[in-house]
Amino acid sequence: MGSRDLTSPEVVAPDERGQSESGHSGTFDYDGCLRACVDGDKSALKALYVRESQQLLGVVSRIVRDRARAEDILHDAFVRIWQRASTFDASRGGGRGWVYTIARNLALDTIRSSGKQVSTEDRPEEVGDIDAAADPGNSQRWIEKVGSSHWGGNSERLQECLERLEPIPRACIFHAYVNGYSQSEIGDLIGAPVGTVKSWIKRSLVALRGCMG
Amino acid sequence: MNTHDNDMSRDEMAGHYVLGTLTEEEHREVSDRMREDEQLAEAVRYWQERLVGLCDVAEPVEVRESVWERISASIDELDSRPETAGDSPVSWMSSWWNNLVFWRGFSAAGFACALALAITLVAYQPASSKYMVVLATPEGHSPGWVVQASTSRKLTLKALGSFEIPEGKALEFWTKADDWDGPVSLGLVEPGQPIQISLDDLPPLEENQLFEITLENYGGSPIGRPTGPIQFIGRAVTSI
Numbered sequence: 235m236g237s238r239d240l241t242s243p244e245v246v247a248p249d250e251r252g253q254s255e256s257g258h259s260g261t262f263d264y265d266g267c268l269r270a271c272v273d274g275d276k277s278a279l280k281a282l283y284v285r286e287s288q289q290l291l292g293v294v295s296r297i298v299r300d301r302a303r304a305e306d307i308l309h310d311a312f313v314r315i316w317q318r319a320s321t322f323d324a325s326r327g328g329g330r331g332w333v334y335t336i337a338r339n340l341a342l343d344t345i346r347s348s349g350k351q352v353s354t355e356d357r358p359e360e361v362g363d364i365d366a367a368a369d370p371g372n373s374q375r376w377i378e379k380v381g382s383s384h385w386g387g388n389s390e391r392l393q394e395c396l397e398r399l400e401p402i403p404r405a406c407i408f409h410a411y412v413n414g415y416s417q418s419e420i421g422d423l424i425g426a427p428v429g430t431v432k433s434w435i436k437r438s439l440v441a442l443r444g445c446m447g
Numbered sequence: 448m449n450t451h452d453n454d455m456s457r458d459e460m461a462g463h464y465v466l467g468t469l470t471e472e473e474h475r476e477v478s479d480r481m482r483e484d485e486q487l488a489e490a491v492r493y494w495q496e497r498l499v500g501l502c503d504v505a506e507p508v509e510v511r512e513s514v515w516e517r518i519s520a521s522i523d524e525l526d527s528r529p530e531t532a533g534d535s536p537v538s539w540m541s542s543w544w545n546n547l548v549f550w551r552g553f554s555a556a557g558f559a560c561a562l563a564l565a566i567t568l569v570a571y572q573p574a575s576s577k578y579m580v581v582l583a584t585p586e587g588h589s590p591g592w593v594v595q596a597s598t599s600r601k602l603t604l605k606a607l608g609s610f611e612i613p614e615g616k617a618l619e620f621w622t623k624a625d626d627w628d629g630p631v632s633l634g635l636v637e638p639g640q641p642i643q644i645s646l647d648d649l650p651p652l653e654e655n656q657l658f659e660i661t662l663e664n665y666g667g668s669p670i671g672r673p674t675g676p677i678q679f680i681g682r683a684v685t686s687i
Contacts, residue, residue: 276522283515288507296505297467305514312518317525326492331499338502342467343585346474347676381500392500410466411501417468439462446497 264329264386271319279316282333287312289383290337297341297414307344311337328386345414376408388446395445402426403434407442410435461490465498471676578602580658582679591679594658600646606638610678612662618678619667623657624650635667636660656683 262285270278287308294311295304314336322332380393396404405424409415417435421428463469464477481488580594591610596602604620612618618637623630633644646652659680661673668674 274526276519279518279522280515283518287510287514289502289505291508291510292505293502295508304508305511308510308514309517309521313521313525316522327496331496334499334502335495338467342474346471347585376504379503382503385496385499388496389498389500392497407466408501408504410468411498412504414467416470435463435466435468436459439459439466442497443458443462 262330264333265322265324268315268319268322268329268332271316279312282315283312286330286333290334293334294337294341296412297338298344303344304341307337307340311340314340331385331389342414376412377404391446392442395442398445399438399441400434403438403441406431406434407438457484457487458490458493461487462494464491465494472674475677578652578654578656578683578685580656580681580683582658582660582681585677585680590681592660594681594683596646596652596683600651602644602646602652604636604642604644606636606640608638610638612638615665616675617663617665617667618660619663619673619675620644621659621661621673622649624653625655625657629672630657630659632668632671652683654683654685657681658683 264282267278267282271282290311291304291308294307295301298304298307311333315333318336322329377393377396380396381389396407399407402424406417406420409420409423410417415423417431418428420426421431424431426434460469460477464474469477477487477491481491577598578594578596581590582592582594583590591607593605593607594602595605610618617635620633620636620642621630622633631649634642636642657680659673660678661668662675662678663673664675
């Protein structure tokens with residue numbers, strides 16, 4: 235599909251810290267792909283799109299809750315990746331994480347500026363399912379997926395460190411990051427005052443920082 | 448929660464920023480601070496890298512083919528622009544146009560028309576313009592307004608299109624230079640008519656001065672600083 239081989243293991247950038255373990259993204263050269271975008275190689279962007287668009291749309295859809303808006307954001311994210319590829323600095327983190335950060339930030343900007351979001355009653359069924367999966371008493375269903383693909387960099391310990399959190403604070407982190415919920419929405423969802431949610435999240439951040447180093 | 452509070456550490460602020468749990472105002476504050484506070488920017492990168500594995504939790508969603516077609520068309524359009532820029536009659540405009548760093552601040556589709564209009568507006572201005580600002584949407588999707596100042600004491604604001612202001616809301620225009628404590632209101636603005644604003648009560652305009660338009664409740668912000676979401680934002684550049 236591309237004019238250069240983006241899937242060859244030997245071109246995995248050194249900044250992947252030599253960890254090209256298995257996982258669906260282990261052998262895709264994200265950094266090389268972004269460098270090719272800087273050179274104007276559109277096939278490199280297409281390769282990235284083929285590789286990641288479905289997962290990116292999944293991430294964005296959970297936050298904005300609207301298929302058409304999510305696709306608009308996916309479009310904007312890839313245009314932005316194309317335009318800003320030259321600002322990607324492999325010494326500051328992996329290319330795949332950079333791509334997801336762009337898409338996620340666009341999604342978060344969208345819900346913030348639209349005053350957000352649908353009420354919990356209006357949420358599509360599949361979102362309800364995964365919320366149930368984030369039930370503090372039953373986090374196993376989602377937590378085993380955390381970090382299940384290769385991100386490079388320093389994300390390896392995330393699953394282990396999340397497991398060490400208490401169930402309810404862990405659910406708060408989930409609802410914030412994965413669902414894009416505000417702290418007061420999380421409070422409504424799990425039936426806790428917003429001040430309590432804030433304090434759980436604060437403590438969780440401190441604990442995660444301590445665990446992940 | 449105010450991000451200036453001492454009880455919110457830089458690291459915690461960065462964590463909230465990446466989780467997405469800051470309010471719009473706090474988020475904006477952190478975004479602004481990151482430009483100058485390298486430790487904060489580093490803390491944000493820390494959390495981005497550490498938490499990204501949570502993206503594995505979302506189920507993949509099938510993407511319609513038309514999405515790539517739109518991306519491809521947008522990119523072709525972007526890439527074709529520098530060639531057309533050579534036709535611009537205004538020399539500083541050409542160099543500015545070709546400045547990729549500048550344009551990377553804007554992104555995405557759908558702003559060719561507005562941009563062409565901006566160029567036309569700018570090209571036909573008297574040569575005395577000293578500063579100009581293109582106010583674009585925060586996501587950089589499209590330029591929406593142009594600010595021009597022929598002196599550092601007076602400026603003109605022009606809309607590049609029509610905007611529907613939701614009922615009960617108003618657009619308020621703000622500015623802030625780098626060393627000011629907070630933004631200062633320049634009043635409410637209406638699309639459709641150029642607005643002249645005197646800066647007599649403010650320090651002279653300076654390079655890189657921030658301008659933004661926020662959506663406020665009818666009558667404008669009651670507290671003298673922005674309370675609603677940013678609709679358009681940009682910084683002053685010297686135009687001659």
